[in-house]
Amino acid sequence: MALYTLVIFVLASLIFFVHAIKRESTTILREAPEMVVQRQLAGRHELIPIDYIEKIRSIRGVDKVEARLWGYYYDPVFGANFTVMVPETKQLAPGRIILGRGVARTQRISTGDMVTFRGATKASLLMTVQEVLDYQSELVTSDLVLVSRSDFQELFNLPQGHATDLAVTVANPDELATIAAKIADRLPDTRPILRSEILRTYESLFDWRGGMMTVILFSAILSFVIFAWDKASGLSADERREIGILKSIGWETSDVLLLKFWEGMAVSLTAFLLGTNLAYGHVFFFSAPLFEPALKGWSVLYPEFRLEPAIDFLQLAILFFLSVFPYTAATILPSWMAATVDPDAAMRT
Amino acid sequence: MIYHPAILSLLTASTIISMMVLFAGWKGLLILRCWDLKSGSELQLQMERSTYLVSTILAYILFFHLISLFLYIFTADDLHSMFVGAMCAAGSLNANRFGYPVLMLKIVTCICAGVWLIINHADSQGYDYPLIKPKYAFLLVLVPLIIGETSLQFLYFAGLKPQVITSCCGSLFSAGAGTLSSDLAALPRVPMEAALVAVLAITCLGGILFLKTGKGGYFFAAASTLLFFIAMAALVSFISIYVYELPTHHCPFCILHREYGYVGYPLYAALLGAGIAGMGAGALMPARQQASMANVVPGIQRKLVATSVALYLLFGLVTAYLIATSALKF
Numbered sequence: 001m002a003l004y005t006l007v008i009f010v011l012a013s014l015i016f017f018v019h020a021i022k023r024e025s026t027t028i029l030r031e032a033p034e035m036v037v038q039r040q041l042a043g044r045h046e047l048i049p050i051d052y053i054e055k056i057r058s059i060r061g062v063d064k065v066e067a068r069l070w071g072y073y074y075d076p077v078f079g080a081n082f083t084v085m086v087p088e089t090k091q092l093a094p095g096r097i098i099l100g101r102g103v104a105r106t107q108r109i110s111t112g113d114m115v116t117f118r119g120a121t122k123a124s125l126l127m128t129v130q131e132v133l134d135y136q137s138e139l140v141t142s143d144l145v146l147v148s149r150s151d152f153q154e155l156f157n158l159p160q161g162h163a164t165d166l167a168v169t170v171a172n173p174d175e176l177a178t179i180a181a182k183i184a185d186r187l188p189d190t191r192p193i194l195r196s197e198i199l200r201t202y203e204s205l206f207d208w209r210g211g212m213m214t215v216i217l218f219s220a221i222l223s224f225v226i227f228a229w230d231k232a233s234g235l236s237a238d239e240r241r242e243i244g245i246l247k248s249i250g251w252e253t254s255d256v257l258l259l260k261f262w263e264g265m266a267v268s269l270t271a272f273l274l275g276t277n278l279a280y281g282h283v284f285f286f287s288a289p290l291f292e293p294a295l296k297g298w299s300v301l302y303p304e305f306r307l308e309p310a311i312d313f314l315q316l317a318i319l320f321f322l323s324v325f326p327y328t329a330a331t332i333l334p335s336w337m338a339a340t341v342d343p344d345a346a347m348r349t
Numbered sequence: 350m351i352y353h354p355a356i357l358s359l360l361t362a363s364t365i366i367s368m369m370v371l372f373a374g375w376k377g378l379l380i381l382r383c384w385d386l387k388s389g390s391e392l393q394l395q396m397e398r399s400t401y402l403v404s405t406i407l408a409y410i411l412f413f414h415l416i417s418l419f420l421y422i423f424t425a426d427d428l429h430s431m432f433v434g435a436m437c438a439a440g441s442l443n444a445n446r447f448g449y450p451v452l453m454l455k456i457v458t459c460i461c462a463g464v465w466l467i468i469n470h471a472d473s474q475g476y477d478y479p480l481i482k483p484k485y486a487f488l489l490v491l492v493p494l495i496i497g498e499t500s501l502q503f504l505y506f507a508g509l510k511p512q513v514i515t516s517c518c519g520s521l522f523s524a525g526a527g528t529l530s531s532d533l534a535a536l537p538r539v540p541m542e543a544a545l546v547a548v549l550a551i552t553c554l555g556g557i558l559f560l561k562t563g564k565g566g567y568f569f570a571a572a573s574t575l576l577f578f579i580a581m582a583a584l585v586s587f588i589s590i591y592v593y594e595l596p597t598h599h600c601p602f603c604i605l606h607r608e609y610g611y612v613g614y615p616l617y618a619a620l621l622g623a624g625i626a627g628m629g630a631g632a633l634m635p636a637r638q639q640a641s642m643a644n645v646v647p648g649i650q651r652k653l654v655a656t657s658v659a660l661y662l663l664f665g666l667v668t669a670y671l672i673a674t675s676a677l678k679f
Binding site for chain 2 (some may be wrong): 014015018190196199200203204207208210211212214215218254257261313316318320321322325326330332333335336339340
């Protein structure tokens with residue numbers, strides 16, 4: 001019973017965790033631009049000239065094209081990578097920055113403090129922290145550093161008239177694929193990336209990770225099933241006598257089977273409820289400390305976050321099929337062997 | 350192949366179910382060949398005991414199979430984001446040629462397992478195992494169906510390539526595409542509505558007649574089987590468009606979504622239950638001739654017919670409610 005609960009707990013934690021993190025990434029990506037256009041040079045991502053904006057805007061159906069500036073900054077002191085971005089909505093004065101909580105935590109700084117960044121031309125930039133982003137967005141903003149356009153240019157020594165990539169908004173989402181094809185046709189050195197493609201990649205990545213863990217856990221399930229089989233077939237002398245007495249006072253084989261069925265049901269349901277509840281606490285209150293490293297990946301600036309509880313029928317059905325079903329299947333034959341035993345033979349032993 | 354936990358659990362479940370049904374089939378073959386109630390041999394005793402095992406296994410199989418049917422649809426639904434152009438289960442099932450056959454086989458095996466359990470229940474009421482031979486012959490039909498379904502399901506999941514462009518439910522279930530599903534969608538609305546109401550009325554009247562006089566069992570079974578198929582076609586051809594309030598959307602899977610209040614579940618559950626009960630009542634008709642069954646079978650049949658009629662009426666009522674409250678008016 002304890003073992004049964006444990007198996008369900010481990011499996012349920014895994015399944016809930018993968019599902020929750022998938023949902024989280026979908027929620028985040030919902031706000032991402034519908035299409036991003038990147039320029040490629042020798043198969044690698046390159047800066048895109050600003051005059052591409054006009055070329056793309058001239059395609060019928062394109063609503064808005066915005067240049068985005070972002071990059072990575074390696075901090076040699078803390079050995080961490082920051083994502084540096086020029087915000088699209090917020091206007092920042094030069095010399096001012098906004099930090100994600102992860103950056104603020106590692107650097108041990110808060111609002112109003114000064115911080116230096118080493119620029120590409122060796123000159124250091126001294127900047128004042130205007131704001132530290134709030135906890136809610138930590139999963140995406142943990143390693144974020146927001147700077148003004150001129151500071152960005154100075155920090156990375158970016159050539160004028162270039163952007164990192166372009167965010168394209170399309171009036172009618174049904175036309176996305178057509179417009180992407182047109183962009184790729186007119187600007188052969190670019191690569192349009194659709195939001196749905198990114199979503200799909202994330203989904204299959206997390207599914208694959210969850211699936212791999214499930215495959216590994218298969219051995220655990222299998223040994224549990226063997227254990228259940230063994231336990232169910234090795235009836236104790238007391239149980240044998242009990243079945244013998246029940247049969248001698250008029251119980252039929254089908255009645256004993258029914259009794260065994262309810263017995264198995266009680267065990268399974270209790271273990272299922274206990275295991276899923278424990279897993280719920282483990283994943284959604286304690287952020288799944290047992291699986292985090294394997295499923296999330298790692299980094300110096302890892303975000304601290306709590307997952308939003310999300311469970312649906314699919315998760316429970318998967319869990320049911322991976323645990324209760326093999327257990328039940330493994331106990332059918334032993335229960336039948338117990339139920340068909342001869343009453344006199346059973347009582348005599 | 351996509352390593353999705355749901356796929357892994359479906360494959361595990363199907364493998365276990367196949368192993369169980371193979372085992373049951375082997376026992377069934379033994380019984381078909383060597384059953385002799387008059388003999389007091391060790392083998393006969395063993396076989397009498399193993400009938401309990403086989404019925405237990407089949408009961409479990411039906412139960413798990415029913416859940417796996419819905420899990421299959423759910424998984425296909427969950428996978429749709431992996432396929433370009435797929436918007437719900439309809440698209441993912443269309444990702445390769447095995448998706449829909451597996452679904453059909455799953456429905457067929459569910460119905461067969463249900464009918465088998467009904468026969469088995471009746472058989473256990475008679476003192477001399479009167480239905481043992483037909484019952485196990487039927488079981489042997491079930492074995493290849495389930496094994497076939499497991500293999501096709503494996504092929505379906507193994508052949509899933511996420512970059513494949515599949516059609517979404519809108520184009521799959523739109524009139525004029527030349528597939529079975531589009532033919533279903535193309536069925537004209539008014540004649541289909543009339544057919545559903547007419548066959549529903551005939552089935553209910555046949556059921557009431559049977560309950561009153563005990564006659565017309567075969568007629569009722571035939572009518573209820575016909576109604577099952579007509580109702581399935583009606584779901585695609587006109588009930589769906591009332592639910593979605595969109596004359597071009599015929600998808601039978603989207604009604605399982607939360608946006609439509611999960612209304613698909615009562616509809617499908619009622620249909621499956623009614624179909625199984627109706628066909629089961631028909632399957633028991635020959636048993637009325639058996640001496641040991643003559644007193645038992647009519648009672649079981651009455652219950653089955655009443656259940657079937659009640660569930661079909663429930664289906665009819667839910668459908669009527671959906672049409673009445675829909676914003677779509679013709």
